[in-house]
Structures are given as C-alpha cells and as structure tokens.
Amino acid sequence: MPIVWDEIRGREIIVRHAGREGPLLPILHDFQATFGCIPSTAVPFVAEALNLTRAEVHGVVSFYHDFRSQPAGRHVLKLCRAEACQSMGGEAMARRALNHFGLEWGGTTPDGNLTVEATYCLGLCACGPSAMLDGEPIGRLRPASLDDIAREVAVR
C-alpha cells in the first residue's frame, strides 16, 4: 500500500540511486511505487537533490504518461486501445468495461477501489483484446472476463 509523502523516505530513495548515471527516472519510479504518485511537494525536493531546476523535474514528471500527480485507485485496470486489439473488437469491449464499472477513461470508482486507464499495446497482440490488472496480463477478453475482474477487485 502506498504511504503519504514522507521526506525521510524520499531521502532514502534518492540516496539509493546516488552514483547512478541519469538517476531521475529510476527515482521517480520508486517515488511512485512508494507514495502512489509523485506528490507536488516532491518536485522541489528532487530538484534540489539532483541539482536541477523545479521546471526540469516538473517537465519530466508531466511528460511521461506513467507518472501521476494523484494516487490511483487501489486497483488499476489498463485496457489496450491500440490497433491489434481494435481489430478484435477491443473498442466495444473497452466501452462495455467502462459502463460495467460506471467510469470514463482515467476515472476511479467513488469507493477508490478501481481506476480504469487506456494503454497503447501490452505486447499481447495475438491474444486480443487484452488488458492488465495490477500488472497481471489478461488476454482474449470477453464479456465474462469483466465479471471475473470485478470479483477479483472486490476481494483483494
């Protein structure tokens, strides 16, 4: 479970990557894994530690689709919207999934349990339409898969 922003933990992460070439992305990945997002207070903190400007760090955080400024729901479902999944009816399946959970792209359920996001290719292109639930791959999505996902999200 992610914890709230904590300067000591932040410092530990930065120290862990000291001496690495180009450490910013590995640091941001670890921040997000620890705090669930890149909190706005972390930006000047990282900037000072790496001798960068705040603008440079903010520029990097905002450039990459992965980095969030707010934590996601407890579970994250990524649905592939790229061509190979489109050819297997992926768009209709994605719409069905959004309706199933009452969400739009990028939305989180009111209980904070599930966030649904778009992704563009998971490399499962011969088993489409595909998805990823909390990092676990799901292929050959069909309507029944959505019930499985809902059940899994509810118990974990």
Added chain:
Amino acid sequence: MTRIFVPRDAAARAVGADRVAAALQQEAERRGLAIKLVRTGSRGLFWLEPMVEIETPVGRIAYGPVTPTDVAGLFEAGLVDGGAHALRIGRPEEVPFLKRQTRVTFARCGIVDPTSLDDYKAHGGYRGLARARELGPAATVQEVTASGLRGRGGAGFPTGIKWKTVADTSADRKYIVCNADEGDSGTYADRMLMEGDPFGLIEGMTIAGYAVGAGKGYIYIRSEYPDAIRAMEQALAVARAAGCLDGFDLEVRVGAGAYVCGEETSLLESLEGRRGQVRAKPPLPAHKGLFGRPTVINNLVTLATVPAILAEGAKAYADLGMGRSRGTMPIQIAGNARHGGLFEAAFGLTLGEIVEGIGGGTASGRPVRAVQVGGPLGAYFPRSLFDTPFDYEAFTARDGLIGHGGVVVFDDSVDMARQARFALEFCAIESCGKCTPCRIGSIRGKETMDRIIAGERREANLALIEDLCQTLKFGSLCALGGFTPFPVMSAIKHFPEDFGRPRLAVAAE
C-alpha cells in the same frame, strides 16, 4: 522424473498458463507422480496457448490449448507418456506453423529454461562470444557487416556500419544501448525474447561491447512489460553471479509510458533523465550518443541475433533472405488472425502467404480486408497488394514499411476512416512536442478527419489532409510525425469508399 514445460511468457500467462501450471502440479501430487515443472518462454503459437509440453523418449509432445479443467483428463489419458487426447498436438516441431520457420534469433525461445545459464550453454549459448574473442574486435565488427544484418527496429540501417562508426570514434567512455521500448501495436518479438531467452540478449550486448570497446550497456524496457523486466533482471543477476559479463556492466532501465521513446534519440534523452524529446541529427548517436559519448543503440532483435551470426558465421546468415534484406525476420502475426504468432523466416515471403497461408486468415472467419504492417506508423495494405514480398525495399516501393515486423490483420468489418483518424489521434497523444508539424499537425489532422467522417466538405477536407501529410512527412524531426502519413494516406488511397469516394476496381473482389 518427467519434465513438463509450461510457458511463463506474458501472453501465455494472459490466457491462463499459471493456473494450468498449478493444476498440473496439484494433479501430479494427487496421483503421487514425480514431475518437474519448467517454465519456459513461448514457442509463439499463441492460438494454442497455454501449450503444455512433456519430455518423452521420442522428444517433446505438446498439448494445447489447455485449461485447468482439462488437467485431470490429460493425466488420465497418460499425459506423462505423451498419451492420446483430444488436445494432443504431437511434436511441436512438426506443427506446420513451426516446421515452416527458419529459427535463428528465436532458436531457443520456448525450449530452454530462461533462468538457467547451463541450459543456455547446452543450447549453443556463449559460442558467439567465444568466436568473437578468437576473431578480435575489428574482425567481429567485420563479421556483423558481412552478415548483412540491418536494424530490426524498423529503420533497417546496416548494423555493422553503425558498430564500425562507434569503434572508430575515440572517447573516454562508450555505451551499448538496447532499445526494448517495443511500443508498436502488433509486435511482441522483443518481449518474447526477454521472457524466453534473455541470455541471448546479454551475450549479444557483451559481444557488441567487446567489438566497439564499450564498458557499459543499458537495456531500456517499456513499463508496459513488467514480466519482461523481471525476466531480464533475473537473468542479469544469474549472468553477473556466474562471471559471464566479464567486465562489461549491464543495467536494466524502465521507461514510463511514452511511445516516442522508441525513437533512438528520445530514448537517449529519457535514459539521461529528461523528457523524451527527439534530438536533431547530426550529431549521430554513434558519434555523440548517451551522455555525449559514442553509443551503439540497436533494437533488441538486432542485438539478440548477433550471437548466432558469430557462432555460425556471417555467410550462413547472409545466405538467407532476398535483395538487400539478408537473414531472417521475426514476423509477428497479430490482431484478427486465426493463427496468430511469431513466425521467423528468411525475408521474401509475400504478404499474402503470411496472412492467408501462415496466419490462416481471420480469427472471426470473415474475409481479410486490410493488413497494417509495421506498427501504428505502417501502411494499411489491401488484398490487391498481397503479392508484396516481405523485404525492406519492396515495402518502401509500395509506400509502406516493414518496421519491427508486426502484421495486424483486420476483417471486413473495419472502417478505414476510423483507422486513419486513430493514426492521427495516436500521433497527437504520443507527440513529444518538439517539432510543430507533429505537435499541431496531428491534432488538426484528427479534427479534419472528424469532419470527413461527418461528411462535411469531404473532397476539400481530403485535399487538406493530403497537404498536411506532405508537411508531416517532410517537416517532422522523427518518424512519429514523419511516418504518420503512411497509415493515413494508405487508408485513403486503397480504401476510398470509406471516405465517401468511389470504390477502386481492384478492391471490388
């Protein structure tokens, strides 16, 4: 003890391989049978996944696609002796899809235990590096040049020439960077190799480092591939502990969800810890690459092919293929294909043979209407171009590209105007923002395509799209903006009826 092989490949796991593996273990215990489960990569026959293989005196016998509920019945039918069952496929090597392939880069994928260095060596691993050491650095570069190997990421630049440029440039440090940011929809060759034969990449990068005098290598893997990241980290730890890196330092770095980082200069920016924005060339990365130092940046398939080239000799590789496209290409049949999977073959098969003959047409059973080759920046080809041979130059001559080898099949329910719109939308989502044609042009293109779809001043708007595509093609800094016109213009040219224009005579079949 009988060895049973179940893939741990992400695509196999996506369709239940873990549950099948657990069921096999449980059922064997229940029956008091001693089995050893080995989690391999995938053979690449995805319509048969999860595919289970049993080691028998006559070789491995495959069953698939297996579900957990099939497991008890399989044991009942004598699975451990390769017994008859409705799901029995027989020897995987005899399946036509596999039998027709020429596996060079993928020779070990789906066969070896990807966590075992001993298994890797028992299947020819590290013979390439040994031969490189015998030849010396300069002759190793010469061997790669003589093989005719070209960049498998899509650009098709001769690998040996790139290596020679780096070898000839003096600097205090040099780098080898593996581009494993495999973002093209319809491609999964890099992912399969990382999950199924990671030591092959490690050996290829070690050879590259030796050949050009680089001491450090990075493997930049996209974050959408958590299984591949784990597999690579695991293999690197094994190789490092066994002393196989031999002074060459290798590190995995993880991307952060930016498609454009598959472009080599933006990948280098990202590795350096910046926004993944494209650099103008020159300087070439071979002269001033990572941290301003001479850098070999190659696609993963390119690097993973090097050990086989060194081990078997340049000639064996160069003897395969056609024209200036030498060797083999891992073709990835994807999307609405009946037999989707990885098909490694010498260059020269026609697109029709790939889609109909090997892929077996569509999964939906409807007629094939369009095939997108080479990812989201590749052209849509109609059936009338099915005689195009799979070769860099042949696809260029027909306003297309082979890219990283992805072949996405669409049936006749596809709306090509929607596909053209998606190409522009994707470019807008993923544009790094550095150059104006790509940043602004993609958005305006999407809006214009919306008007065409709504039937608004169609001819005038199509003319505008054509004009915009010219600007994108010639005015963009990299392939994202520069190649987005391929899917857009090919859709308009080959499928005019989807844009409110009269149908082409040849497309009427």
